[in-house]
Amino acid sequence: MDTEDPENKSISWVQRFEEAFAAKVGASYAIAVNSGTSGLHAALYAAGVGPGDEVIQPAMTVVMDSYATIHLGGVPVFADIVPETQHIDPADIVRKITPRTKAILTVSWQGLPVDLDPILEIAREHGLVVVDDSAQTMMGRYKGKISGANAHIGVYSFENKKHLTTGSEGGMIVTSDPELATRARKFAGIGYKHMTSTAGRTHLALSAVQDPSYERFDTIGLNYRMNAVSAAIGLAQLERVDHIVARRQACGRLFLEAIAGCSWMVPQRVATEIEHSFYTFAVDYRGEAERGVKWKDFYHRYLDLGGDGFYGCVVTPYLEPALRGREFGGRRMERGLCPKAEALQLRVMQFKTNYRDLGLARQKAEILSRLIDEIGR
Numbered sequence: 001m002d003t004e005d006p007e008n009k010s011i012s013w014v015q016r017f018e019e020a021f022a023a024k025v026g027a028s029y030a031i032a033v034n035s036g037t038s039g040l041h042a043a044l045y046a047a048g049v050g051p052g053d054e055v056i057q058p059a060m061t062v063v064m065d066s067y068a069t070i071h072l073g074g075v076p077v078f079a080d081i082v083p084e085t086q087h088i089d090p091a092d093i094v095r096k097i098t099p100r101t102k103a104i105l106t107v108s109w110q111g112l113p114v115d116l117d118p119i120l121e122i123a124r125e126h127g128l129v130v131v132d133d134s135a136q137t138m139m140g141r142y143k144g145k146i147s148g149a150n151a152h153i154g155v156y157s158f159e160n161k162k163h164l165t166t167g168s169e170g171g172m173i174v175t176s177d178p179e180l181a182t183r184a185r186k187f188a189g190i191g192y193k194h195m196t197s198t199a200g201r202t203h204l205a206l207s208a209v210q211d212p213s214y215e216r217f218d219t220i221g222l223n224y225r226m227n228a229v230s231a232a233i234g235l236a237q238l239e240r241v242d243h244i245v246a247r248r249q250a251c252g253r254l255f256l257e258a259i260a261g262c263s264w265m266v267p268q269r270v271a272t273e274i275e276h277s278f279y280t281f282a283v284d285y286r287g288e289a290e291r292g293v294k295w296k297d298f299y300h301r302y303l304d305l306g307g308d309g310f311y312g313c314v315v316t317p318y319l320e321p322a323l324r325g326r327e328f329g330g331r332r333m334e335r336g337l338c339p340k341a342e343a344l345q346l347r348v349m350q351f352k353t354n355y356r357d358l359g360l361a362r363q364k365a366e367i368l369s370r371l372i373d374e375i376g377r
């Protein structure tokens, strides 16, 4: 809630950013928050997740998706992935549905939008809410729609490394459902009674609020609101977002060319109706099995030739020390829950795509190509 003063007609930076963001992604409502993690928490709250409720989520993602579930008293239920896309497997979602399932949390991973229609259909059949974690997939497109805005609720992150940043931390929740928007906004806005789907303002007469009997809060929430400075930075970034995303995509294409014809570096499969926004250039590295070159040896050889350091994939959430060995809703977090994700996690290589200078990106891609030739394409 920006103010309870109805005389204050200025549109805040947060409101401007929210309105511009909603318009950009094609959602009716946008709610600015202070991180992607808090956005996930508020989105799952809005979806109605409460104690004992199960949230089906992919085994290849960051642990913050699990945190959001667990902080609501919910149970993260992991579905295995389709290795070719690195995304949640709809067939495994169906296998994991129980009477306690409340929501499906998909993750548009590495910049690649999830093939959402089959998942929305499963959700419709079972009366579930679909939340898409599009933290890594700003402006990825799915059948012409923007990733995140095509789910019941979508969540983005604006921390430093993301396509769009609000300085260092930030996030956005989007939805076209007014009830979900109101619930998310109230939860993220310390539970102010008069918050609505569109804004924090009350438009109440001063005589109503300047009264000791005026009750302000009707929801047990948290203060997850974005600050004005972050929103102003986000708004400026949003004006350039097409350029920022296009540059990452250009880097992605350079790396795709570099690995062309190599059987043991397999990029994510991109269906024709999907546009990858290349948060990273992520490949399934099979060089150890096919050429006898270990992941870490490849890493060092690439660096020695002048390449940049690249990342491995995050550890499967239930194997992170924060969760490993613990039980939620009678489900033990242990190795073997999702074998495909566990195996692929060890092979993935994530090359950076945030080069400002495409000439430099080309140079790195050429080095990668040279190394692949050295090993034997």
Ligand SMILES: Cc1ncc(COP(=O)(O)O)c(C=O)c1O
Pocket: 035, 036, 037, 038, 061, 062, 064, 065, 107, 133, 135, 136, 157, 158, 159, 169, 170, 171
């Ligand atoms: C897929 C995914 N989900 C959620 C998050 C959490 O976002 P934040 O770091 O803004 O809390 C991140 C980023 O770190 C992420 O990559």
